[in-house]
Amino acid sequence: xxxxxxxxxxxxxxxxxxxxxxxxxxxxxxxxxxxxxxxxxxxxxxxxxxxxxxxxxxxxxxxxxxxxxxxxxxxxxxxxxxxxxxxxxxxxxxxxxxxxxxxxxxxxxxxxxxxxx
Numbered sequence: 001x002x003x004x005x006x007x008x009x010x011x012x013x014x015x016x017x018x019x020x021x022x023x024x025x026x027x028x029x030x031x032x033x034x035x036x037x038x039x040x041x042x043x044x045x046x047x048x049x050x051x052x053x054x055x056x057x058x059x060x061x062x063x064x065x066x067x068x069x070x071x072x073x074x075x076x077x078x079x080x081x082x083x084x085x086x087x088x089x090x091x092x093x094x095x096x097x098x099x100x101x102x103x104x105x106x107x108x109x110x111x112x113x114x115x116x117x
Contacts, residue, residue: 005115007107011100013093020062025055026093029086032056032068036079063089 012022019025024045031041042052060066067086072078082090 004112005108007104007111009100009104011093011097015062018058018062020059021089021093023097025059026090028052028055029059029067029082029090032080033082033086036081038068038070038080059086059089 010022013020028041028045028047031044032038035041035044038052038056039049042049045052056068060068063085065083065085067083067089068080069083070078070080
């Protein structure tokens with residue numbers, strides 16, 4: 001018996017043609033929150049610091065406000081934390097992605113049923 005077909009897709013949220021957020025950027029933001037560091041988040045995702053910073057910067061520019069607050073090093077060390085807006089974006093994206101996965105499962109079932117006619 002042949003395997004069923006699978007309907008799939010990815011979500012990207014854009015504004016005026018600029019990418020705001022997708023699964024990779026959500027993961028990056030979550031790693032920054034977890035580690036308190038853009039550098040450590042980038043390392044854990046096997047990406048360069050520059051690529052991570054460019055993504056963070058692009059998100060901030062697209063939103064019109066920063067998604068991270070960074071403090072410089074010193075005696076206590078520096079650190080990076082997410083802004084409230086970044087947390088809102090993550091929450092909204094995760095909710096949307098959950099619905100998206102449900103819809104894809106429904107479409108997959110419908111498509112495979114149609115092929116069996």
